[in-house]
Amino acid sequence: MTQAPLVSFEGVVKRFGSYTAVQKIDLDISQGEFLALMGSSGCGKTTTLRMLAGLEAPTEGVIRLSGQPINDLPSWSRDTPMVWQSLALFPFLNVVENVEFALKMRGMGKADRRRRAEQWLDRMQIAEFAGRNISQLSGGQRQRVALARSLVVEPKILLLDEPLSALDAALKVRMQSVLKNLQRETGITFVYVTHSQSEAFSMADRVVIMSRGKVEQIGTPRDIYRAPRSRFVADFLGSSNIFSGELARDAQGRPTIVTDSGDFILPGVGAPGIEGQKSSLTVLDTRMQVHADAPQDVQNSVAARMVGEEFTGATATIYFETQSGQEVRVQKTHEELAGLDLQIGQLFHLSWSPSDGHLVNE
């Protein structure tokens, strides 16, 4: 038996005057999953989240929570607590009073709500700051207060709107694991809005990639990374090289794509589409090999001149340019690159196996 989704968006549209922020979203969110809504600014991810929290009303369509339509339910009757980008902690209340707020609004007695708030402070490891003012806390501590304040009602779902954007890089990584563990332990559904690929891919069970108010792709981070469904997604992720051209068959009848940089054999799996159709081949930058001399026993290769390199910790990204002027990026560890004499301007040969290629729609 499949479980009914906790949240479902059915044909949800949101327009602000003549501007359409969200166009026809259909999306199911199941109980206990960590879902990330990802996209660049203005893609409609935050509007989608705000509709779920009841801060915006959908222009069309139905949003259901536990099967019930919630379109007409005011924010305060929804039980969809949110962690805000600005955190929006109450500056005139101290830490424990902030955490108690939602319980107080639900009419819980003073002693009970204090006890429950303290349990959550304890759980978030900020019990010692209970009596402090918000202005006396560091960024990371405020983050934990904001989480405790939302989670204290023990909701079925928690909404997070770019909650880590104000933190420095090291703290961001630490809070990511705090969030992931918290989600796993509590089993609460997290809907996490972010523009950061690393945040979405490192925490979420499923990622929804949005662009201009539409869903471009929904899938696990691994699926999206390996098999972006459209050229937009491949571009957005920025981790693949994209060769555009026309579908064809080579002399042996194998499906190929004819591009400005050469003809490449396509992966055997999946229907390659109609010959003559415009399409794009994507190849992850980590799956490409670099050779000093033209390799013999490979099926796909292209000659390219090195134009630059960039070091990021354990790996290096080398930039090449093919004769037709297309940029190709290769990411390798320093060990893998050890034997090569990497000089800018030098000609190399880049190769990949057809099975590492992936065909996307234009």
Next chain:
Amino acid sequence: MNQENQANRNPWVSGALKLYVVLAYLFIFAPILASFVFSFNSDRFPTIPLGHFSTEWYRAVAADPLVWEGLRNTLLVGVVVGVISTALGFGAAYTDYRYSFMGKQLYMALALLPPTIPVVIMGLAMLAFLSRLNLSGDALAVIIAHVVICAPFAMAVIRLRLSQMDPSLEPAAWNLGASEWATMRHVIVPFCRPAILGALFVTMAVSFDEFAIAWFVSGLNETLPVKVLGFLQGQVSPRINAIGTFVFVISMTLLILAQLLLGRTAAKDKE
């Protein structure tokens, strides 16, 4: 400022600037200071050299039942005006913060208009209007007239505070289960509390000082400033200095309290 290189400053210019500030303040405060000094002087007329220190003018003022009545009227009017105009000002400021609607600019312009109207015209208009309602000459008339000029001050003070509020704060409260009324009570009002108290003091001080409109509409229920004019017209008495000093001290105290409240919150928010 402290790190500024002293070599970049012309000592003459900076000296002249300091002198200018001192002179400007002297110009403003000298008459008040003179009034303060002569209120404790035993001589009948304000002349130099001074006589000896005396509190007889204060005693004379305190013995006058009409002064007490004036003070009672002033305090009553001041407190009521403070409360009403702060409530109205809060409502107007919150409307401006929360809603956008057609004609909002006009609404705000009208809300801020009263203090820009010359007081004599305002006083005459109030007199004409309130006498039609058979209210002129009543303490209530002074209250109504003062609320009209004080509410915009309250609105300005509270509006400034609301503009410092994180726009997510109110929806965050809704999101945590607080209805609009509960949010007003538990979030908006507590956030604005220093500004609300500040507005209360400022409006009281304005009402406490205001003379012209009160003179037009107060009739027999004279407030203290109106009473002072009555004294002046009858006779030149150092009692005026005593009352003037008293009114000045009260007004300044209220304004300083307001300033402290507003300044402290601003500093706290910056932390």
